[in-house]
Amino acid sequence: MGYAIVWLVDTVIGLMILFIVASAILSWLFAFDVINHRNRFVNQVAGFLDAVTRPLLEPFRRVIPSLGGIDISPIVVLLLLNFARILFDRMAAPILIGLLG
Helix, strand or coil, X not given: CHHHHHHHHHHHHHHHHHHXXXXXXXXXXXXXXXXXXXXXXXXXXXXXXXXHHHHHHHHHHHHCCCECCECCHHHHHHHHHHHHHHHHHXXXXXXXXXXXX
């Protein structure tokens, strides 16, 4: 059971990292007019990524000012997610595996 919980937490953090990176790349593609919102599929993907990443990014966007129109909150959130993943793997995972097997 402990291994399953550790796997689940690692997977959720990894997916959030992937979604944040994909959202940033998609926003750059919109900014440089490589793709546009009129495409229905692209609009749905952008809406999904925004809905998934907004709860994590929004508190940092309120605190961190944009630097010349560049939003650095995804970088801060990525650093914090990696920090949380390392902290969980080093400290909580061995305890969970020891207790639950």
